[in-house]
Amino acid sequence: MIHWLRVIPQITLLWVIYQSGNFLAKISHLPVPGNVLGMVLLFILLLTGVIPIAWVEDGADLLLKHLAFFFIPIAVGLMQWIGLFELSGVQLISAIFLGSSACILVMGTVSKIFAGIRSGKGGI
Amino acid sequence: MNLLLVFITIAVTIGAYLLSRFLSQRYPHPLVNVVFLSTAMIIAVFMVSGISISQYQPGQNMMTFFLGPATAALAIPLYRNRKILTENLISVVIGIVSGTTVNMATTVLVAKLLGLSKVTVISLAPKSVTVPIAVSISQFLDGDPSLTSVFVIATGILGTFLTPILLNLFKVTNPLARGIVYGTTAHGQGTATALAEGSVQGSMSGVAMGLAAIYTSFAAPFLVSRLLG
Numbered sequence: 001m002i003h004w005l006r007v008i009p010q011i012t013l014l015w016v017i018y019q020s021g022n023f024l025a026k027i028s029h030l031p032v033p034g035n036v037l038g039m040v041l042l043f044i045l046l047l048t049g050v051i052p053i054a055w056v057e058d059g060a061d062l063l064l065k066h067l068a069f070f071f072i073p074i075a076v077g078l079m080q081w082i083g084l085f086e087l088s089g090v091q092l093i094s095a096i097f098l099g100s101s102a103c104i105l106v107m108g109t110v111s112k113i114f115a116g117i118r119s120g121k122g123g124i
Numbered sequence: 125m126n127l128l129l130v131f132i133t134i135a136v137t138i139g140a141y142l143l144s145r146f147l148s149q150r151y152p153h154p155l156v157n158v159v160f161l162s163t164a165m166i167i168a169v170f171m172v173s174g175i176s177i178s179q180y181q182p183g184q185n186m187m188t189f190f191l192g193p194a195t196a197a198l199a200i201p202l203y204r205n206r207k208i209l210t211e212n213l214i215s216v217v218i219g220i221v222s223g224t225t226v227n228m229a230t231t232v233l234v235a236k237l238l239g240l241s242k243v244t245v246i247s248l249a250p251k252s253v254t255v256p257i258a259v260s261i262s263q264f265l266d267g268d269p270s271l272t273s274v275f276v277i278a279t280g281i282l283g284t285f286l287t288p289i290l291l292n293l294f295k296v297t298n299p300l301a302r303g304i305v306y307g308t309t310a311h312g313q314g315t316a317t318a319l320a321e322g323s324v325q326g327s328m329s330g331v332a333m334g335l336a337a338i339y340t341s342f343a344a345p346f347l348v349s350r351l352l353g
Contacts, residue, residue: 033341060199060200067256069141069187071259072159074184075274078273094234095235100309101286107219108301110219111219
């Protein structure tokens with residue numbers, strides 16, 4: 001059972017951290033979205049022990065469990081783009097396929113080089 | 125603003141989400157994806173009943189309110205796996221930076237060469253990053269959030285099939301290396317697959333997913349403007 005009395009203040013704290021990230025993005029002029037700075041900020045606060053994990057854990061787990069729900073409304077905006085998929089579906093899939101394959105191959109190669117250096121004989 | 129309509133659109137969204145979640149738990153398969161199923165159901169209901177996207181907007185704003193705090197919450201899995209991160213810091217950072225850079229550059233160049241519009245190319249750039257952050261990066265670069273969210277899910281589905289095939293083909297057996305590749309290529313969906321492979325792969329994938337999102341948000345503005353320029 002979810003303990004709302006614990007979860008609601010925790011989500012409020014996460015919201016305050018998110019807004020602090022937005023504020024930091026604004027004053028620092030960093031070309032980075034505020035929510036990413038919010039995430040980095042929370043990570044630093046947890047590492048330095050300013051915020052103990054128990055203060056946010058249950059609220060965070062609840063939000064992450066249903067993360068998909070919060071972006072489904074954004075995906076529904078696709079309604080306006082159905083024509084694009086009819087027209088350029090093959091191009092879109094090609095770009096996604098080639099980009100992902102390149103990523104996997106480069107990272108696989110890098111990891112082999114690293115393992116080679118560490119073990120001194122190459123290969124894993 | 126028609127309050128009843130706002131209420132109905134929210135109810136349709138929650139209903140579609142719960143039904144898709146039930147189906148994906150009952151029939152676990154990468155193609156039975158909660159976001160794809162829910163989105164298709166909601167669009168179908170709206171088209172049949174004549175609800176337009178502008179009528180959905182008020183409800184949309186209320187539901188996406190939690191996306192901000194949820195993004196901050198992504199620091200929690202990163203913190204829980206901090207030990208595996210600090211023990212492998214250098215290889216993790218080099219792996220993610222090289223993989224993500226090549227990923228974005230290849231995707232953007234291929235999309236540009238195939239003649240896709242500028243908005244589409246920008247919306248494709250953060251495709252390997254977890255949705256809430258990919259959407260912000262897309263907005264930041266004047267891409268389209270709804271396009272990006274769909275590209276990210278498509279990448280996640282493709283990545284869960286492609287990653288194990290390519291890793292096995294290239295004989296990458298180290299569980300740490302496999303975990304990093306899963307999280308960097310296919311974000312949350314990749315992490316779920318990595319967890320099924322083993323706990324080391326899963327933790328490493330969760331760390332990689334968070335770090336790749338942070339690196340992409342710093343690198344994307346620079347890289348995309350140069351590749352498109």
